[in-house]
Amino acid sequence: MGDNKKYSIEVRLWIEEAEGPFLGIGKIWLLENIRKTGSITNAAKEMKMAYRQAWQLVEEMNQRAESPLVEKLLGGKGGGGARLTEAGETAITVFYEIERRIKDFAQKEVQNLKF
Template identity: 40%
Template sequence: MASKAQFRLRIYRDDSIAIGPGKVALLEAIADTGSISAAARQLGMSYRRAWVLVDEMNRALASPAVSTAAGGVQGGGTALSPLGEKLVQHYRAVEQAARTAAAADIAALQELLAP
């Protein structure tokens, strides 16, 4: 049986999670698909849930992480704003730095697991 360590950084604003692993994954999916609905499908969540998460982020941040264009003949679209791109970049950098800094202790903890 394999083991793995996972960091789950959450940054709160008041009592709600402003930035966390699910919201960052949603931002990455939006960047990949160009659509909140396609990102929601990719992550196995409802469109409503994805929209609520985007709205929570946009309200908690200094400026929106996601910008949307209304539909029409060409259809709408969704993209990360420069702030959204920075948010993902910094979040993933923190995760990598934490993994690197804690590698020896993580290995020591994993050695304590039953074979």
């Protein structure tokens, strides 16, 4: 291993909480799509994922976060929808910030080790 073939390092990170994995890139994408589309239904469509699963992820995030990341609006004109709370916005920002730093570092390290 080491000379001809091209290898790179991939890094995956997530925020862990007492009960296990709490927030990774998948949920972050979901949050972003909820922000973009205004509803869980449309976010799920966007991501080609079942509404059911998207809803469950939101449910889990909201229950395990200190305060909900997504605010859900029930009934009314247009049936309702969902939007990010301040905590939800913060989660996205913080996650990407950490991810960027760690991935940047990882790239540098790999060059050093000429892998």
